[in-house]
Amino acid sequence: MQKLERKELVDLLRQMLLMRRFxxxxxxxxxxxxxxxxxxxxxxxxxxxxxxxxxxxxxxxVIASYREHGHALARGCDPRKIMAELFGRAxxxxxxxxxxxxxxxxxxNFLGGHAIVAGQIPIGTGAAFASQYEGKDQxxxxxxxxxxxxxxxxxxxxxxxxxxxxxxxxxxxNNRYGMGTAVERATPVRELYRxxxxxxxxxxxxxxxxxxxxxxxxGSAVERARRERIPxxxxxxxxxxxxHSMADPGxxxxxxxxxxxxxxxxxxxxxxxxxxxxxxxxxxxKVLEKEIxxxxxxxxxxxxxxxxxxxxxxxxxVYVSER
Amino acid sequence: xxxxTYREALNQALREEMRxxxxxxxxxxxxxxxxxxxxxxxGLLEEFGPKRVIDTPISEAGFTGVGIGAAMVGLRPIVExxxxxxxxxxxxxxxxxxxxxxxxxxGQYNVPMVIRGPGGPAHQLAAQHSQSMESYFYxxxxxxxxxxxxxxxxxxxxxxxIRDDDPVIFIESELLYGTKGEVPDGDYTxxxxxxxxxxxxxxxxxxxxxxxxxxxxxxxxxLEKEGISVEVVDPRTLRPLDTELxxxxxxxxxxxxxxxxxxxxxxxxxxxxxxxxxQAFDYLDAPVERVTGANAPTPYxxxxxxxxxxxxxxxxxxxKKVLAV
Ligand SMILES: Cc1ncc(C[n+]2csc(CCOP(=O)(O)OP(=O)(O)O)c2C)c(N)n1
Ligand SMILES: [Mg+2]
Numbered sequence: 126m127q128k129l130e131r132k133e134l135v136d137l138l139r140q141m142l143l144m145r146r147f148x149x150x151x152x153x154x155x156x157x158x159x160x161x162x163x164x165x166x167x168x169x170x171x172x173x174x175x176x177x178x179x180x181x182x183x184x185x186x187v188i189a190s191y192r193e194h195g196h197a198l199a200r201g202c203d204p205r206k207i208m209a210e211l212f213g214r215a216x217x218x219x220x221x222x223x224x225x226x227x228x229x230x231x232x233x234n235f236l237g238g239h240a241i242v243a244g245q246i247p248i249g250t251g252a253a254f255a256s257q258y259e260g261k262d263q264x265x266x267x268x269x270x271x272x273x274x275x276x277x278x279x280x281x282x283x284x285x286x287x288x289x290x291x292x293x294x295x296x297x298x299n300n301r302y303g304m305g306t307a308v309e310r311a312t313p314v315r316e317l318y319r320x321x322x323x324x325x326x327x328x329x330x331x332x333x334x335x336x337x338x339x340x341x342x343x344g345s346a347v348e349r350a351r352r353e354r355i356p357x358x359x360x361x362x363x364x365x366x367x368x369h370s371m372a373d374p375g376x377x378x379x380x381x382x383x384x385x386x387x388x389x390x391x392x393x394x395x396x397x398x399x400x401x402x403x404x405x406x407x408x409x410x411k412v413l414e415k416e417i418x419x420x421x422x423x424x425x426x427x428x429x430x431x432x433x434x435x436x437x438x439x440x441x442x443v444y445v446s447e448r
Numbered sequence: 449x450x451x452x453t454y455r456e457a458l459n460q461a462l463r464e465e466m467r468x469x470x471x472x473x474x475x476x477x478x479x480x481x482x483x484x485x486x487x488x489x490x491g492l493l494e495e496f497g498p499k500r501v502i503d504t505p506i507s508e509a510g511f512t513g514v515g516i517g518a519a520m521v522g523l524r525p526i527v528e529x530x531x532x533x534x535x536x537x538x539x540x541x542x543x544x545x546x547x548x549x550x551x552x553x554x555g556q557y558n559v560p561m562v563i564r565g566p567g568g569p570a571h572q573l574a575a576q577h578s579q580s581m582e583s584y585f586y587x588x589x590x591x592x593x594x595x596x597x598x599x600x601x602x603x604x605x606x607x608x609x610i611r612d613d614d615p616v617i618f619i620e621s622e623l624l625y626g627t628k629g630e631v632p633d634g635d636y637t638x639x640x641x642x643x644x645x646x647x648x649x650x651x652x653x654x655x656x657x658x659x660x661x662x663x664x665x666x667x668x669x670x671l672e673k674e675g676i677s678v679e680v681v682d683p684r685t686l687r688p689l690d691t692e693l694x695x696x697x698x699x700x701x702x703x704x705x706x707x708x709x710x711x712x713x714x715x716x717x718x719x720x721x722x723x724x725x726x727q728a729f730d731y732l733d734a735p736v737e738r739v740t741g742a743n744a745p746t747p748y749x750x751x752x753x754x755x756x757x758x759x760x761x762x763x764x765x766x767x768k769k770v771l772a773v
Contacts, residue, residue: 161572162748213572213749224574224748240576241534242506275505276537303506305482311505377481433751440744 128336131404137179137336138399140287141171141392142417144195147204148367151194151211151225155371159243159428159436160211163240164225167195169366172391173298174199175264176339177361180181180347186234186256188249189268191226193238196268202230204420205427214431221434222442240282242303243269243276246295250282253293259352265293266343267325272303274317283358290354295347297358298333300365305377318360326356333361366390450634455625457599458488461606464635466496466555469524475502476528476565485530486566492702512563514536516615519561524610532567532581532619537550546615547590548660548763562609564618568659568709569757571744578746578753585617586687586719592616592640593686596765597661599629601684604638606699612640623659639657643690645697649679652686652767653697656707657682657718660758664707667763676771686716694720702733703770709757712740734770739763 148166148344155164160355167174178199189196202218203366210217210226218230227443229237236252240246244351248256249267272363273279274297286293301308305374309315327349331342346357368375401406401438441447452460466472474746478485480493480503493501504511508529515525529535537541542563569578586696592614602620607644609616617701646661647668656664661682668678681697683690698704704724706717717738724736739758746756 130641161575161750162574178502210748213751217749219748220574221749221752222745222747224572227574228577241537275507275510277507277509278537280722304478304480304485306503306505310503335769346629374482384581404650434747434749436751436755439742439747439752439755443744 127237132346134399134404135409137175138395138405139417140175140199141336141395142413143204143420144171144175144198144415145392147198147424148164148194150365150425152371154211154425161213161227162224162226163191164371165192165369166365166367167192169391170298170300170333170363171195172336172339173296173361173363174268174396177296177343178341179288180344181264181266184234186236186249186252186261186265187268188236188245188252189238190242190245190270190273191238191240192270193228194225197228197230197235200230201232202233202235202237204424205421208424208428209248209431211426212431213433214428215434216431218429220438222438243271243273243278246273247278247282250286250290250291250293253286253291253356254289256292257289262351263292264347266296266347267293268296268345270300270303271297271299271301271317272298272306274320277313283321283324283326283356286356286358291356292350293356294350295356295358296343297360298363299360300363301367302365302377304369307377316360318358323360326358328358328360330360330362333363334389334394336391336395348354395445402430449630449752451628452599453625454602454620454627454729455486455488456601457603457631458606458620459490461493461603461610462489463495465607465610466492466500466667471502471522472526473502473620474523474526474528475504475515477504477506479503484602487627488620489528498751508534508537509541512541513545514559516559519559520549524560525564526610527566528705529563529565531577531622532565533546533577533579535563535581536584537620540760542585542591542615542617543588547588550614551590558613559615560571560613562616563608565620566622567619568621568623570622572748572750572753573746574748575721576743578623580741582617582686583710583715586716590615591687594618594640595657595686596620597619597624597658598683599627599682600631601644604636605632605640605684608637608640611637615724616640617641619658621659625660638684640685641688641690643677643681643683645691645693646682647678647680649677649701650706651677651701652703652770653679653681653694653701654692654705654707654763654767655681655683657684657686658709660707660709663760663763667760667767671764671767676767677769682695691723691727695724698724699731700727702731703739704732705739705763705770706768707739707758707763708741710741711743711744712738715740734772737770739766
C-alpha cells in the first residue's frame with residue numbers, strides 16, 4: 126500500500142472520531158426515547174470499518190450486519206440522514222422504514238445492514254458474483270461478527286466465492302462475543318481466519334484496533350480480489366466497549382476485562398500515533414473535536430426537524446409494480 | 449392460585465417438566481449463562497447444569513436439526529428460538545424434516561420436540577424482527593402451532609407441548625412476557641386443540657389470540673359500556689384449531705370478527721372466516737370481518753408501525769360494522 130499523506134491520515138482520524146461521537150450521541154438519544162427498537166453501538170471497533178472501507182473505490186460494494194452505523198459513516202453516508210433514520214423520520218436514509226439495523230444507501234453502494242446473523246454473507250457474495258458476471262472490477266467488502274461464522278450460510282457462501290473466484294473480501298470483526306457468548310464457547314477453532322483453509326482461500330488475521338494495519342491488510346486483499354479474483358477471509362481482532370445492544374446484562378464479562386481492552390482504544394491509539402509522528406498537534410485535535418461536534422449536533426437537529434413518514438407510505442415499497 | 453408473569457409461568461413449566469422427565473432438555477442461543485435473551489430460562493442452568501441447558505452457537509439450522517435427531521431416538525428436546533424470526537434460518541429442518549419424518553417413515557419415527565420463543569411485533573423492531581410467524585407454520589401438515597395469550601395458558605400449554613409426541617411450534621410474545629395473571633397451583637396441563645372463551649357475550653364473537661387477545665378484551669370492556677355484549681374466543685392453538693368452539697359461539701351471536709397481528713393476506717382470519725362461512729353460513733347476520741396487520745413488512749418508524757399493527761380502535765370499528773351500528 127502506498128504511504129498516506131497527512132491529509133489522508135487526518136481524514137481517517139476524523140472518520141473514527143465521527144463514528145465515536147455519533148454513537149455516543151445515539152446512546153443519549155436512545156435514553157431520551159428518540160431512538161427505539163434495538164440499538165447496537167460500534168464503539169471500540171471503529172478502526173475496522175474506517176481502515177477497511179478507506180481502501181475502496183466509490184463503485185465498490187459494502188454490506189454489513191445490524192451493527193453498521195460505523196460502516197455507513199465510513200462509506201460517506203450522510204450522518205443527518207442516518208440520524209433521521211434512527212429517529213424513524215421521513216428524511217431518513219430509508220424513509221424511516223428500516224431503522225438502526227437496516228441502513229441502506231444506494232448512492233454509496235451500501236447494501237445494507239442486516240439483522241439475521243450471517244444473512245448478509247450470501248447476499249454480499251451475490252453482489253460480487255454480479256461484478257464478476259458483468260466483467261466489472263468492483264470488489265465487495267462483506268462485514269460480519271465472530272458469531273456469524275457458525276451459521277451454515279457462512280460456509281456455503283465462502284465455498285461458492287472460492288469456487289467461482291468472486292471478488293469479495295470477508296471481514297470478520299471478532300469482538301470476542303456474540304451477545305454473551307464468548308468465541309471459545311461457540312467454536313473449538315478460535316482462530317477464525319483459519320476457516321479460510323477449508324475453502325482454499327487466503328485467511329489472515331489483523332489487529333482490529335490499529336487502523337493502519339487494517340488498511341494495509343484489507344488493502345492487499347482488495348487488490349487480490351480486484352486483479353486476480355481471489356476472495357479472502359480477514360479476521361480483525363477487536364472489542365466492543367459497550368453492551369451488545371442497549372439492553373445487555375453484562376454478566377458474561379468482567380469490568381476488569383473491559384478496562385483492560387480500553388487500554389487499546391483504537392481512537393486514542395491512532396491519535397497518539399499521529400501526535401508522536403508530529404502529524405497533528407493538540408490544537409488540531411481540538412479543532413477536529415469541534416468540527417465533529419457540530420456535525421453530530423447538526424444531524425440531531427436535522428432528524429428532529431424531519432417529519433414522521435406519512436401513513437400513506439405504510440404499504441408503499443412493498444412491490445415495485447405498486448409504487 | 450398465584451399471580452405471576454407470563455415469563456415466570458413459562459419458566460415454571462420448563463422447570464417442572466425438566467424435573468419430571470430427564471429426557472427433556474433445553475437448547476438454544478443464550479439460554480444458559482446469559483439466562484435467556486428474554487429471561488424465560490432464568491435459573492435453569494443453575495438447577496440442571498450445562499448438560500441439560502445447552503448454549504449453542506448461532507446455528508439455528510444446525511441445532512434445530514440436532515434436536516430433531518435427538519427426538520427421533522428418544523429424547524424430548526426443547527429448542528429455543530431467540531425470536532421466531534430466526535426460525536426461518538431453520539425452516540428447512542422444521543418443514544422438510546421435523547414435520548414429515550413420522551409420515552415418511554410410515555409411522556416408525558416420531559419427533560417429540562418443542563420449538564419455542566417469542567414472535568409477533570414488539571416495539572419498533574423493524575421488518576426482520578417483528579413477524580407473526582405462525583402463518584408460516586400452520587400451513588404445514590405435521591406441525592402443531594400454539595399461541596398462548598395468558599400466563600395460565602402459557603404454562604399449561606407448554607407442559608402439554610413438551611409431553612406431546614409431535615413437533616410443536618410454540619410462539620410466545622415479547623410484549624406478553626411481563627404481563628401478569630392467575631395461575632393454578634401444582635401440576636396442570638391444558639390440552640392442545642382446545643380453545644377458551646375468555647369473555648362471554650351475546651351480540652358478536654371476536655376471535656383473537658396472543659397480544660391481540662388483550663386488545664380484544666379491552667375492546668369488549670369498552671363496548672360493554674355502549675351496551676354491546678362481546679364474546680371473546682381464544683383459540684390458543686391454531687393447529688389443531690378448535691373449530692367447534694368458534695362455530696358454537698358464532699351460532700349464538702350470529703356475527704364474527706377475527707383479529708390477528710400479522711399481514712392479512714393468507715392470514716389465519718381467512719381460514720377461520722372460511723370455516724365459519726362453510727359451516728355456519730345460515731347463522732350469520734353479517735359477513736365475517738377481519739382485522740389484520742397491513743400487507744407490508746413492519747416499518748421501523750413509530751407512527752408507521754402503529755398503522756401496520758391492528759389497534760383496538762380498528763377492532764371496535766369492525767365490531768360496529770358487523771352490528772351495523
Ligand atoms: C439468525 C439469528 N439468530 C439470532 C439472532 C440474535 N442475535 C442478534 S446479534 C447476535 C450476536 C451476534 O454476534 P456477532 O456475530 O459476534 O456480532 P456482534 O454483535 O458481536 O457485532 C444474536 C445472537 C439474530 N439476529 N439472527
Ligand atoms: Mg461479536
